Amino acid sequence: MTSASRPGSGPFGPLEFTLVLLRRMADHQPGLAGDAVRELGVGRAEMREANRVWQARAHGRGARTAVSRYRSALGRPEEVLPRRIGDLVCEALRWRLPLWPDLRFEVVTGPGGQVWNEWLVRAPGAPGPELRSAADLRPWCCTIDEVARAFAPATPKEGTAPTRWQLVFTAPEEEGSEERVRHVAEFTWGLLQRLDP
Incomplete structure (x- = not known):
């Protein structure tokens, strides 16, 4: 470098x-x-x-809007996708980052351009992890939407900072186990950080 x-x-x-x-x-x-x-x-x-x-x-003084800061730092988005949330039509802007080839940084903007969400998501066509039990949930292996889909129904909660989220769900401790245990998963920028039983 x-x-x-x-x-x-x-x-x-x-x-x-x-x-x-x-x-x-x-x-x-x-x-x-x-x-x-x-x-x-x-x-x-x-x-x-x-x-x-x-x-x-x-x-700082004269700070740009959030989406213009992302465009300034990351350049032109690799993808701009329409996203419907209820009756609203939004946009999802996605960028490639140097560290995670199988992920994209996604910014969802609402009408008027305000940023509603900003996190890492799986890249189109990239295989996600197979999530069958809590044992599969290792730090940085999966995104919040992958965990929510694998262990539905899951309840999202606010985290301890603007870029953090929690997801509450039940899952077996190991594959094949009948007993389901309540877990709280912690995410930063949409990427799994830790799992608390």
């Missing part, structure tokens, strides 16, 4: 945005986040700097 592409030394792009996602995920999974930062060829200082720049863009 050249110094021109290192966080803090040039334009804020997909690498820097990926570091922003990792900064929040490190709260639950510091080991996985640390490994990912090293895989990207940067250090924790660059992760902190990328987060500082993103927060300044989001909350």
Whole structure:
């Protein structure tokens, strides 16, 4: 990686945005986040700097709208899909990120362009994990919508920060078990972080 592409030394792009996602995920999974930062060829200082720049863009004077911040950082979306939510027709914008080839970062915008949701989803055509029991739910292996589908009915709940969600559901502890146990799964940016029985 050249110094021109290192966080803090040039334009804020997909690498820097990926570091922003990792900064929040490190709260639950510091080991996985640390490994990912090293895989990207940067250090924790660059992760902190990328987060500082993103927060300044989001909350500073003259801050752009959320969707324009994403377009500025990530460029033109790989996909723009219509999404119907009740009677409203919305748009889902999706971008590829350097760390997760099988996932896309998705921003759902409502009428008028306000951002309603922002999270990681499975890429079109990419195989998702087979989720049959709680034993299959390992950190970073699946997205919130995959868990909700696998263990329906599931109840979404707000998490402890704007980019965090919880999902309450019942599932067998192991494949083939008859007993179903209530679980709370924690997600950051839509990616599973931990499972609490």
